[in-house]
Amino acid sequence: MLSQNRTFDANTAGGSPFGDLPEWDLSDLYPGQDSPEIKRDMDWLETACADFADAFEGKLADLDAAGLLDAVLRYEKIDIVAGRIMSYAGLSYYQMTTDAERAKFMADCQDRITAYTTPLVFWGLEFNRLDEEHLDWVLAESADLARYKPVFDRMRAMKPYQLSDELEKFLHDQSTVGAAAWNRLFDETIAGLTFTVDGEELNIEGTLDLLTDADRSRREAGAKALAEVFGQHVKTFSRIHNTLAKEKEIEDRWRGMPTPQTGRHLSNHVEPEVVEALRNAVVEAYPRLSHRYYKLKAKWLGLDRMEVWDRNAPLPMETTRVVGWEEAERTVMEAYAAFDPRMADLAKPFFDKGWIDAGVKPGKAPGAFAHPTVTEVHPYVMLNYLGKPRDVMTLAHELGHGVHQVLAAGQGELLSSTPLTLAETASVFGEMLTFKKLLGAAKTKEERKTLLAGKVEDMINTVVRQIAFYDFECKLHAARSQGELTPDDINALWMSVQAESLGDVFDFMPSYETFWAYIPHFVHSPFYVYAYAFGDGLVNALYAVYEESGESFKDKYFDMLKAGGSKHHKELLAPFGLDASDPDFWAKGLGMIEGMIDELEAMED
Template identity: 35%
Template sequence: MQSDLNWDTTPLYPAPSAPELARAFEEGTGQVAAFRERYRGKVAELDAEGLLEALKQYESLQEKLATPQLYAHLLFAADSESDEHKRLSQKAEEFGNAMGRELIFFDLELIQMEEEPFAKLADDLLLENYRHYLQVLRKFKKHTLTEREESLLAQKSLTGVQAFCRLFDEVSASLRYTLEMEGETREMTGEELLALLHHPDTGLRERAFGTFLKRHEENGIMFSAVFNNVALDHSQELELRNYSHPMEPTNLGNEIPNEVVESLMRVSEENYPLAQEYFRLKAQLLGIPRLKNTDVYAPISESDRKYSFEEARAMTVAAYRGFSDEFAELADSFFTGKRVDVLPRPGKSGGAFCMGMIPSLPPYLLLNFTGNLRDVSTMAHEVGHGIHYLLAQRQSMLNYHPPLPLAETASVFGEMLLTRQLLEQETDVEVKKSLLCAKIEDIIATTFRQNVLTSFEERMHLERANGLLTASELCDMWWQENAKLYGDAVEMIEPYRYGWSYISHFIHARFYCYSYTCAELVVLSLFQRYLKERESFVPVYRDILADGGSKSPGDTLAPGGIVFSDPSFWQGGYDLLGDLIKELKALL
């Protein structure tokens, strides 16, 4: 394997056995003890100057503690079958948990301060850069427990929900698949099988997806146990913290009212007929009476164009250059800096992600590149995440990470830039049809499908509160929620009943999926403004990304003219999707 297709983690630490890494764990422990000794029980007594100093120390400490943990996560994601990586990952997880329990007092003492002195501190100009952080903390006042209770919950999670999450990751990465293809039996990874959903051969698409899902069905006992325990743990935490709905903690942290999320989901479901209209159109393009769900991403021409990694890299950088030279340079820095792990292989995490590190370290990208157009789009997507993190490096640690509703904004915008570039460069009408179909399918996947995932997850948590959910019941819920989207326009293959079992967001981040729907509709709005304003829009968009998590989502997006609370805003995004479908019809 070419070394330039693997990321280089040595700028973090030379090796898992390096003395620098061992020292980072030791020094972190000592520095946490010193911080606790200095501030525990005294936070409420600090004036603005004292709190500013404490916050800066706290941030510095968080960065030092995060670095070895992030390093361990990167190694484990790249190869979860290595015993050395497993041990380091577990050590880092236990270290992070222990340090978090020692530091939990700091946030709690801020949250539990009396209203008047807290408000006075939050309004002080000395603490202006931390005002948003303090205000967000305060929203959780009625949902926090005592330090002893919070510490015990965190400690027990190591052998509880975190252990089940780890089990899910290790089993998922260990699964092997065999598929007969072109007259020979091949061993493949899950990512390679899923990539075949874009293959022109109808039968191969169905066999590949069926093979993938049947292996998950074979492990149904494990997957259903993990999902049940994750949901049960969440249910118990809701009760302990006095939340009324499974989505409430996520919405509170996202600074989006419950009714706005409900509006987003309702408007999305009301527009499912748009997707069904496209599915019927796609069936006509493929010359079949009705799609199966294995046909949704099928190419509409016989061309099975493959892209090399270098071609994909050049296309991605060029797409960002069409927007801004600065963005192109930031995009290319991932490749020149060897911070991208490219190819699928046994033991490597599935899917793709961008690991945002800390403000003083650049992010890393994990891909599972197999050479189809979707993989090129995924590269542009993850690079967008990376640019978001790089621009947000003007923020300090507590304001660095963008809030969940904006987490996918830069990534989806990057995909739009790539599509626009390809459509403008292409002269062949048939290829333009393919590109337009791919973009419509991307939007459907990023809005409607994510809405289905959110609805399934919400239903799973609500029904788990009434008792254990069998694998069969989870399958039924999954089938019913997907049927709302597909209607009579798409036939689901029977193995798809286990489609819930490989969605890692259900395990790692409660209700993350609606952030994709939110981001897509936000990007459709921002992109329309960009097409009208061109160069004058670039600094507006740059500032939105550079704000990181220093403001609420609403305040961050206000310069872009976006108002979350208006249901017509969500509908406007779907109206643009309707226009794309009309454009495709016109090409026909």
Template identity: 35%
Template sequence: MIEQLLWDTTPLYPSSTSPELAQSFDAATSLVSAFRERYRTKVATLTAEQMSEALRSYEELQEVLAKPQLYAHLLFAADSEDDENKRLSQKASEFGNLMGRELLFFDLELIEMEDQPFQALVEAPVLAPYRHFLEALRKFRPHALSEREESLLSQKSLTGVSAFSRLFDEVSASLRYEMELDGEIREMTGEELLSLLHHPDAATRERAFSTFLQRHEEHGILFSTVFNNVALDHAQDMELRSYGHPMEPTNLGNEIPTSVVENLMRVSEANYPLAQEYFGIKAKLLGMARLKNCDVYAPLPDSDRSYSYDEARETVVRAYHEFSPEFSELCDGFFKERRIDALPRPGKSGGAFCMGMTPALPPYLLLNFTGNLRDISTMAHEVGHGIHYLLAQRQSMLNYHPPLPLAETASVFGEMLLTRHLLKGDVDPALKRSLLCAKIEDIIATTFRQNVLTRFEEQMHLRRKDGLLTATELSQLWWDENAKLYGSAVEMIEPYRWGWSYISHFIHARFYCYSYTFAELLVLSLYQKYLKQGDAFIPIYREILASGGSQTPADTLAPAGIDLNDPSFWQDGYDLLRDLIEELKTVI
């Protein structure tokens, strides 16, 4: 049974010491060298046909480069304490950095082309499959540096921001926690401890969350140093590239106008009272005068059921089958082919993720399954990501990965399908209350909380320009932003001042968090269309996923009748949340 909870990476390589893996590194190095020799300083002189050939070769290179690096990441995520995994992960990081520097010239020479010849390439029929890639790349023209400068920045990142990111990962994964539970002192991983936020006993929940956060406080010097260096690196990069706001590079890469992001965030903040209303209802359901923030995900008194891994699998597969047999088959493939690692254990990365590989390789999922209802939702979420990547495999490598704002679409839609499946038929009122609470809490966590995280990150970067931020200052920024969401409805426990210190998105991907808010509200709109249109909606939705990154988010969503520039679009999602809260009131 244990084997079924661990992923099988042997279809990628037999082992971390296999000759095939070593050959991949060597072959990629040779191919990159040949590509550089053939095209460096010549990109601007290529005809449309020659450019098409060059882009196909470039794509093939990206696939060859990705496979050993992604394999190394999977092994390290599964066990970051294994010395061989550490060595391979570092080797892959250095290899990817070197190969990236060797290929920098290609993107830069495209960016630096004169307007007229570049436009002629974009409009050439033979380059139609690459038009979006070329146009998206061109948007960075005002912010690109010379090849020498770009190469030096990339090279120094290995001992700079990348090194700090790696330190954050290794320390986070190495932390152990001791807590008294059921009369005995137990050693736990962070994931096991956080799972106790779903424990029926309020004192246990608070003790678990406090233990987790206080352990991070003990490493406060390290975490505050990492966060400061990440912010400083970003500030220096912005200055070198002439960006005006910390979020601008992310918005440009996402192909989302800043005005759209601001509308999204302002509408979210205007709806914080919805969350506060729900927190008041949840307190009554728990028999409490007021929630603490460690009680937000507490189970209702009559909903303490746990689920086996097989039950969770069957539930998620059925939920997808009710939507589409094709989606169900793709879902079950992750289990049958053992492309899921679900067992929590020391050294394993916390949380969950889906590793989209390449158009030629299947994605893998990392979970930390502990048996509660939220874990089933997480499973449906990550499977959604996986289905997205599988459907996008009709695209070539440069058009494969969905843009960040759409990256969470399929995952959040999968959660909605799960909720619909569980609420189907004559549902016991107690179960219905639990399911509605779980869905409402998911929406709150995926919209409002992610908005709080984004605002904290924004303030961190803006304030860091004025000098070093102490751990106390970071904690206060975190406290202030969370207070706006919780208001007087929720009491924050004192250790929560350190809640910023374990959020890996702040370290690995600037301003990723608003993508969750974007996706959740987008999905609520798409789901409403599905309820109205039925099976006629499925091919429209499938096409959105299958388009991968071949179009801008606006163009991808246009067939579904969605206008991202309309603030009322975002409000529609919160109106559905209000409806769910009203429905919950009927079964209290």
């Protein structure tokens, strides 16, 4: 089977089993690593940062509205230039993380930019010391300055937790040898892993893909290969997690953060009680969602008990076919266009202009993402496309991110970035549009059943599994605050959330306890994962409003995406009659999943 060979270069002249897969054209950022444009921008950045500090350090309290606006615009330009360089370096690196030259280039860029921007640390600290009355006065004096108020509000939310200027500069300066270095070690370790399955050597993407193979023996072989290799490297992964969690605990303690999660909530501009309400609603719904669904799935698979390698198994009635790239593109574009032609128009350049890197290649980072780069350029989407129906949904998801990022770019660099809790809105909505299109075209009961079951599984992975991940992280950081954790300690924490979230129909093979090791979010973005559940619940509620209101929904939806990070979630959701702080809000979203499981159970009668 072609789908079993995961180490080919998908973009060689011979093409791939899925058609001609696109590859990034990064020249919209820079022509190459040695281009004079990078040297020009690096030189400009060094001078601009020094000039900014000379012009404004120790003087913010004396600035009038025009002076403060000038400072904001100059800071924003610095942000754009630094972001452009690091976007190019990072995207190039993720194409081949095992390439020493790319790794060196990214590290050198990071080192230089960190050094150049260290003089800017005063900006947020001094801004937070501004008198409230003075700030209100300058904002009232200038509408152009007042539009940045959401940025200022987020900065000032950190005021209770900021350290001395000297300590903040130290933390900024040493960041490249702190979390960033451990992140890089994780990425390079993961990308370099190889797994032997039935005599074939695979990378991590290819081996994880076996967990969705129709052949149960292949799924089992893939799971056992993962467990064996994770076990061999568990000390390295344990060291990475121990170090990052301890580093976070030290910094949080110095800042006076009340919980390990506080920093994430602040950056997401979401109240802790809203996240807690989401978490509690999902955990309380485990029996009605994942436990009930997996019992149905066990029945369909003809199993009394399920193993972990059966969780994402295709259903017996599911057709095992390869979805070519052209079909995937057509499916998603038609779904987007059926919602609104503007959505398809925004998505089209991703396919036509080299904004997607789709193929699986040796050394390429695993997974998928959409990176917004900077507002003066455009986003890039990375996939590891393997021709599975779920890969089509991944394309719809990441393309939704890309469309959102394009629309939000109109806000400018400082206001375009969307908090993680809202950043998943367009991506999950894009998936829902694609799913609904396919469901509407289903010709038989079995086809409808397959589509419904696939969507339920995706939602369980997005909601139930991510909240279980969040609970694991909460337990990990709490335990690490009490002392060093052995690999067995971390394994035990991982297993403590698995049975609870998946249900009693599952058995867990020996060594499954190490499967926490490859989850990148735990390393790169602590507590990120609840954003997926937040986004899924939010989109379920939004989609219900769309089905009720039709055409009047669309302009409001585009306005929400265009807002980027310029509005709080309460303000963004108000036009739709929704409020994430309402305890019933999450119940509605979970109710949509429950309704789909109800329909699946009814099909059994």
